[in-house]
Ligand SMILES: C[S@@+](CC[C@H](N)C(=O)[O-])C[C@H]1O[C@@H](n2cnc3c(N)ncnc32)[C@H](O)[C@@H]1O
């Protein structure tokens with residue numbers, strides 16, 4: 001079986017105002033010791049969960065990617081992430097081309113630490129850039145200084161990383177088109193091979209949502225956000241980064257294998273609190289809080305909170321939702337008559353590519369990408 005491992009590191013030094021990921025700060029956890037101490041103990045639990053996963057899978061596994069995400073995995077000690085990689089290498093088979101990604105918060109590393117991450121086997125970094133404009137970073141409540149981004153990216157390049165991605169966010173209240181262009185240009189001046197650009201989602205319950213509700217920060221302007229998508233696509237494409245998923249652009253040969261595993265509905269196992277897994281049509285997810293996770297692991301139990309077996313209708317809906325977002329699109333012969341009729345309207349309106357449609361594939365045009373969610377909703381009715 002081919003499998004992708006996601007390793008969740010649920011710790012951050014400080015919570016950014018827009019983020020509702022399952023992550024905890026030392027003050028939320030009431031920990032006075034540093035996060036270095038957490039690193040060692042937490043990774044011991046991760047290694048145990050890997051052992052429990054191995055006993056559940058019970059068939060030969062070829063691991064195509066490992067993704068350390070968070071939270072802020074770059075806060076962990078490199079040697080601890082090395083222990084995870086060695087454990088996976090010992091207990092499973094790593095494919096020759098295995099992609100091992102680390103999400104890097106620019107505040108949490110120096111050149112030496114990046115070198116150590118490289119030396120323990122990480123071969124791809126995904127850097128949380130978000131924006132190159134100070135007032136935008138301030139609204140996002142990010143701690144990093146925009147200058148750190150080029151420093152960290154250049155260090156990553158110098159220590160040997162060939163695959164470097166940056167994450168950008170657009171549509172932050174107060175971000176003008178000029179501001180966004182500065183972020184785009186600044187990302188394109190870096191030695192990178194991949195870009196993820198996400199429209200800001202104002203998640204309920206976050207500090208940002210409260211600020212907007214109180215009128216301290218403006219609402220997101222959806223029309224402006226759509227224009228920013230078009231600006232990004234044009235600039236990225238001109239610079240040789242081609243879109244392969246709605247929010248992701250890559251140079252040739254640099255698409256993220258790990259993310260493609262999610263989008264192609266393959267098998268993945270999420271290790272750590274709150275992490276989700278998908279194995280041969282079964283979906284399960286772990287208990288959310290690190291202390292509950294620890295309790296379960298210490299009892300030698302898989303920390304699974306709940307699970308569901310996907311029925312054929314759910315599998316089909318997920319397949320359509322994910323594949324319409326990809327540059328490979330949907331094979332029309334896999335669609336029913338109503339879906340074909342619905343989608344042919346979008347071919348006529350220019351939202352799906354005409355010649356691809358004639359060759360049997362529904363693939364979004366640039367205008368179609370702007371309304372992908374609407375198109376999917378319609379064919380799922
Ligand atoms: C969990 S973060 C991990 C990276 C690292 N913790 C950092 O922030 O630098 C992964 C990415 O999700 C994106 N993200 C998180 N919350 C978001 C939101 N509310 N709207 C849009 N993108 C978001 C950000 O671009 C971020 O880089």
Ligand code: SF4
Pocket residue numbers: 011012014015016019020021023070071072105128
């Ligand atoms: S955006 Fe990244 S650094 Fe900020 S709170 Fe979320 S996970 Fe942590």
